Amino acid sequence: MNVIVEREKGLLELEQRIAELKSQAAAQPVDMSAEIRALEAKYAQIQREVFGAMTPWQRVNMARHPKRPLGSDYIAALDQFDELHGDRHFRDDHAIVGGFAKLAGRRVVAIAQDKGRDTKEKVFRNFGMPGPEGYRKVIRLVKLADHLGLPVVTFVDTSGADPGIGSEERAQAEAIAQSLYELADVRVPVVATIIGEGGSGGALALALADRVLMLEHAVYSVASPEGAAAILWGDAARAEEAASRLRLTSDDLIRFGIVDDVIPEPLGGAHRDPSGIVTRVLGTVDGALDALARLPVDELRDRRYRKFRRIGAPPPR
C-alpha cells in the first residue's frame, strides 16, 4: 500500500466537503464564507503537515504514486514525436519509449522509461524495468542522435533493470555497460531528468548526462530500498529503514553534486498538477539545452568527464 495515497485520504474528504459547501453557498442566501474559509485553512494546515517535511520513505512512495506523471506523459507533451522501435536484434522493449521529437522547436532524440498506468499497461511495459533490448534501443538512439547532431533528452523512472532469466541470458550487464559507454563520449548534449524512481544501474544507464535534473520528490538510489534491504540485511521488508539511510532524496543528491538542478513540485506532489509539472520540466530541460548548445564539442565532453570524475574523488591535498 502506498503510504502517500493513505495519507491523502483525509485530505480528499476535506476537499469534497469544501466543494460541497461552496456549491450549497452558491445556491443559498445564507453567508457560509466564514465556514468555508475555516475549512480551507484547516485543509492547508493538514496539507503542510502531511507534505511539508516528508521522510525518505514517504518520498519513495511519492515517487511511486499511482497518479504521478509517467515517462509517456512527458513524451506526449513534446511538440512532436516520432517513435522509433526496437533494438534491431531481438525485440522492441516497451519499458523504453524513444524516438525523434521536437522540444520548443528544437529537434531532439527523446528517450523515456515508462512504468505503465493501469495493470494491462504495466504488464505491457514490464513495470518500467527494461531488459537488455531496452538498453540496446537506447544505444541505437544515442548513436543516431550523435550521427545527426541532435541533443538527447531522457526521462528516468524505473525501480531497476529487469532481473529475469531472459535478461541475464541476453547479457543485461553488457547492455547497461555499453549504454554507459555510448553516453560517455557522445558528441551532442545529453540532459537527463529523474522524474520518479531512479533505481540503480538500470536508471544510470540513461543518466550519464551533461545535466542531471531531478524532480523535488523523485528519488535516485544505488538500489531500490527493497533491493538494498535484501542485500544489506537479507530482508526486503526493511525497505523503509534502507530508504532512511541511502540518501536518495533530491536534497541529498544536490548536496553531493550528483544532481545539478532540482525542479520544485506543488505541495502534495507532481500529480496535484500533472500538466503544470510536465510543462515546467520540459521548460527546464529546454533551458539546460540552450546553455549546453553553446559549448564546443570538445569542451562539452571534457566537462562531462570532469563532472563525473570528481564525484567521490578524494579532496586535493
Next chain:
Amino acid sequence: MAAEEAAQWTKCPKCGTMIYRPDLAANLWVCSSCGHHFRMHAFDRIATLVDADFTEIGGDLLPGDPLGWTDKVPYPQKLQRDREKSKLTEGVVCGFASIGGYPVALGVMDFNFRGGTMGTVVGERIAQLFEAARERRLPCVVFTASGGARMEEGMLALMQMAKTTLAVRRFHDAGGYYLSVLTDPTTGGVSASFAFQADVVLAEARAAIGFAGRRVIEQTIRQKLPDNFQTAEFLLEKGAIDMVVERKELKDRLVRLLDYGVGAPLAPPAPTSAETPA
C-alpha cells in the same frame, strides 16, 4: 591437532576434500581433486601473474563515511574489520607490472574486502589506473570480483559506474587495449560497467557472472534456477564473453592476448626483454 597446524588445512567447498594450504597455494588455489577455483587474494593473484616487481598506485586512497552510515555495525568499523581480515586497504589493488615481458597497467579486485563492492575508492583507483595507462601508453588488464555497488556509500557508489566508464572510454578513444578477466563473482555495478567494456572479455572457469544476483532472480520469478545459470560457461554459450580459461592456463593466455596489442595506437614500444611465459 594443534590449532596452528589445523589452520594450515582447508576444506574444498565443492568436493569436501581437506587440502593442505601450502599445496593449495602451489596449485594456484585450485582444488587438485575436483578443479574448484578458490577465490584469490589480490596480492596472491598479482604474484602468480607478474614477472618481477609490482608498483602499486592509489594504495593510499582510503574510504571515508560520506553518508554517515549507521547500522548495527557502523560503516567505518566494517571497513576496519575488513582491513584486518583481508590485509587490504580497499577492494581493488592497482599498479604497474610486466606480464611475460609485456608492461601493463594491472587492476585486481578482491572479494575479501566488503565483497569486492565498488565504492568511491574502488571507482577512483580504477579511474586512476586507466588514466595512468593512457599516459604511459600501456595496455590495461583488470581482474574483476564484485558483488556490485557498495550500499553503504549510496549514490556516490553508483556514480563510480559512470566515472570508471568515462575513464575506460577515454583510454579506448586514445587507442588503448583493454583486457578484462571476470572472476568469481562478477555482478551488479561492476559487471554493468568496466567489466563488460573491455576489448577482450575473459572469464575464469566456473565463475559466477551476471547483473542481478541469483537470489534476487529466484525471488522475483519464484522458481529454482538451473545450476549452470550465470556461470562463465553459460555466458560463453550465450555469446556474452570471448573465452573461458582455467586458472592454470590464464597467464599464458594473457601473454598471448597482450601480444596482439603491440600494434595498438596506444602501445609501448615492442618488448625488448620478452621472457618465455612460465
